[in-house]
Amino acid sequence: MSDEQMDWKESIAPNPIEASDNADGAATAGSAPQQPLRQSRRRVLSVLGLLATLMLFRHPAVLVGAAGCLLLWMLLWCRHSPRAIASRMLLIIPFALGTIVLVPFQHPAGGTALLHVGGWTATEEGVRHAFVLLLKIIGANLLLTSLLLSTPVYQLIASLRAIGMPAVLLEMTVLMMRYSGLLREEARGMLHAQRARGLQLKDWRWRSRTWNRLGELLGVLFVRAYSRSGRIYQSIAARGGFSGSMGITQSALSDNEVRRVNNIDSLVEGNSNTTDTSNKAVKEGCYMKPAIEVREATFHYGSRQALNGLSFSIRQGAKVALMGPNGAGKSTLIALLNGLEQPSSGEVTIFGEPMSSSNAQLLRRRIGVVYQDPDDQIFSPTVGEDVAFGPRNLGLDETSVQQRVAEALHAVGLEGFDSRSPFELSYGQKRRVAIAGVLAMKPDVIVLDEPMAFLDPKSRDQLQQLLEAMHSDGLTVIVATHDVDFAAEWATDVLMMKEGKLLASGSPELLFEPELLSNADLHLPRLARPFRLLQDQGHVQPRTVQDAAQAIWQLVMRGGEALKLRSVNRMDGETRQREG
Numbered sequence: 001m002s003d004e005q006m007d008w009k010e011s012i013a014p015n016p017i018e019a020s021d022n023a024d025g026a027a028t029a030g031s032a033p034q035q036p037l038r039q040s041r042r043r044v045l046s047v048l049g050l051l052a053t054l055m056l057f058r059h060p061a062v063l064v065g066a067a068g069c070l071l072l073w074m075l076l077w078c079r080h081s082p083r084a085i086a087s088r089m090l091l092i093i094p095f096a097l098g099t100i101v102l103v104p105f106q107h108p109a110g111g112t113a114l115l116h117v118g119g120w121t122a123t124e125e126g127v128r129h130a131f132v133l134l135l136k137i138i139g140a141n142l143l144l145t146s147l148l149l150s151t152p153v154y155q156l157i158a159s160l161r162a163i164g165m166p167a168v169l170l171e172m173t174v175l176m177m178r179y180s181g182l183l184r185e186e187a188r189g190m191l192h193a194q195r196a197r198g199l200q201l202k203d204w205r206w207r208s209r210t211w212n213r214l215g216e217l218l219g220v221l222f223v224r225a226y227s228r229s230g231r232i233y234q235s236i237a238a239r240g241g242f243s244g245s246m247g248i249t250q251s252a253l254s255d256n257e258v259r260r261v262n263n264i265d266s267l268v269e270g271n272s273n274t275t276d277t278s279n280k281a282v283k284e285g286c287y288m289k290p291a292i293e294v295r296e297a298t299f300h301y302g303s304r305q306a307l308n309g310l311s312f313s314i315r316q317g318a319k320v321a322l323m324g325p326n327g328a329g330k331s332t333l334i335a336l337l338n339g340l341e342q343p344s345s346g347e348v349t350i351f352g353e354p355m356s357s358s359n360a361q362l363l364r365r366r367i368g369v370v371y372q373d374p375d376d377q378i379f380s381p382t383v384g385e386d387v388a389f390g391p392r393n394l395g396l397d398e399t400s401v402q403q404r405v406a407e408a409l410h411a412v413g414l415e416g417f418d419s420r421s422p423f424e425l426s427y428g429q430k431r432r433v434a435i436a437g438v439l440a441m442k443p444d445v446i447v448l449d450e451p452m453a454f455l456d457p458k459s460r461d462q463l464q465q466l467l468e469a470m471h472s473d474g475l476t477v478i479v480a481t482h483d484v485d486f487a488a489e490w491a492t493d494v495l496m497m498k499e500g501k502l503l504a505s506g507s508p509e510l511l512f513e514p515e516l517l518s519n520a521d522l523h524l525p526r527l528a529r530p531f532r533l534l535q536d537q538g539h540v541q542p543r544t545v546q547d548a549a550q551a552i553w554q555l556v557m558r559g560g561e562a563l564k565l566r567s568v569n570r571m572d573g574e575t576r577q578r579e580g
C-alpha cells in the first residue's frame, strides 16, 4: 500500500458537528455551519405558520391581496427572478385544472345552478368555492416557492427533520423529488440521443412524423423511468430503506470492530493461502469461516435461467475478481449475495449463516453493494443526505450518523461535498458518492459491480487505491469486472463464470491459462503478451508493471551474459587458431 493510502477510519479529522451544540447537531447535514441552519429552521416555521393562516382566509379579495403582496415581496425585496418563480408556479397547473373543472360541480350546499353536464350541476357557490381554493393553491405555492428559492435543499431537509416532520413523509418527499428529477434526466438524455439521430424539432407543428416520434418517446420515457426507479428501489432496500432500523439495536451497532473481533473468535480452519498481508485479518494470522459460501445456487428470471448450480466460497479478507463475459450472471449473483433476490434452489451463506428472506435484512448490512451505474444508487438531493441514508436506517443517533458521513466522504476523497447535489457531479464523483454511501454502513464485505467502467486513468488509479485502503481496513472486497489487467494486478482470488456456472476459481494464475481465458471470452493480461511472443519466455507471468520491468531486466542481463560468453568463446577460438 502506498503512503497516500490511508486507513479510512483512523485517519479522519474530527467531525465539526460533534463540537457544536447538541440541539443543532441533530439537525445538521454534513459540516454545514449552524447559523444558517437556525435561520432556515425559523424560515420553515414561519412559512408553515403563514400557510396555516392562509388556509383560514375565505374572502377572495383578502386572498388576492395576500398573494399579490407575497409576489411583490419575492420580486422586490428578495429579488428572486420572475423566471424562477414562474417555472415553479407551473407545478400547480394540474391542481389548478382539477380545481376549476371538478370543484364547481361538487359544492355540497347546493345553490344557484349555472351549468348542467350529464347528471352534474355546477353552481354559483361551487364556482366561488373553486375560485377561493385556486387562490389558496396559488398563495401556498408562492410561499413554498419563496422557501425553496431562499433555502438550500440540505438545510431544508435538516430543518424539516429538526422540527419533527415524520421520517416517512420526509423520505416520500425526497423520493418524489428524485422521481421527477429522474423523468427530467431521462427525457433530456433521450431527446439528445434522438436529435443526434436526426429528429427534427423545427417545424414541429406541421410534421406528423415528429409528433409520432415524440409520442413514442414519451412511452419509452415512462418505461425507462419505471425500470430505473426499480433499480433505485433495490438500492434503497440494500441500504435498509424499507426496513426501519433493520432490526438492530444501537448498542450492537456502535462498534463494528467488536463484531469483527467476534468473527475472529469463532474461527474454524479455513483455506487461506494468500500471500497478501495488508488485510488486518490476514495480518493477525487468522483462519476464519468463509465470508460467503454459495452452494448449488440456481436462479430464474421467469423462464430464463440466469444461475445454474453455482458453488464457491470466498474467504474473509480476500480481494476477489468476479469475472465472466456479458450475461454470465455476475449481477444476478450480486443480487443474491445482498439478499435482494433469493435463489430458486441452493443456498447462500454469509459468515456461516444461511441467508433466507427472514434474515436477509440483518445479513444485508454485512454485505455492501455498489451498483454499476451510480445514478441507480444515489437518490437524495444532497451528497451528505445520501451517504447518511444507510446509517440512519441502522438506527444510529444523528451525531454518529454525521460522523460516519464525514468518515466515508473522507475515505473517498469527497470532503466538503456534503451540501452539493449528487446529480451535478461528474460520473467518477458520483461513483465515489455511491461507494461512500455503502462504506458509511460499515459492512464486512463490499461488492462493486464494474467499478472501473467509464473512469479516466487517474480516477481508476484513485479507485484502486481506495479498494486497497478498504481491504487494509479489514473488508473483504469483491469486484465484478471484465478487466483482466486490473484483476491480475489487484486480486488475490479469481472467480470465473460463464452462462450462470462457475468455470474456475483460484489464484490469479488462472488469468494466464490460455484455454480457460478463451473459454471465458477473456484475453491474456497485456503485460504478459510480449513474453508469450518471445520464444522460451511464455512462462513469464507478470501481474504488475514492476514484475514486467523485472522480467525484462533479467532478460537483458541474461542477454548480456550470453553476449559476453559468445565473445569470450570467439576470442578463445581466435587465440587457438593463432597458436595452431
Ligand SMILES: Nc1ncnc2c1ncn2[C@@H]1O[C@H](COP(=O)(O)OP(=O)(O)OP(=O)(O)O)[C@@H](O)[C@H]1O
Residues within 6 Å of the ligand: 301, 304, 305, 306, 324, 325, 326, 327, 328, 329, 330, 331, 332, 333
Ligand atoms: N430482469 C431480467 N429479466 C430477465 N432476464 C434477465 C434479467 N436480468 C438479467 N437477465 C438475464 O440473466 C442472465 C444473466 O444476467 P446478468 O445481468 O446477471 O449478467 P452479467 O454477468 O452481470 O452481465 P454484464 O457483464 O453484461 O453486466 C442474462 O442472460 C440476462 O439476459
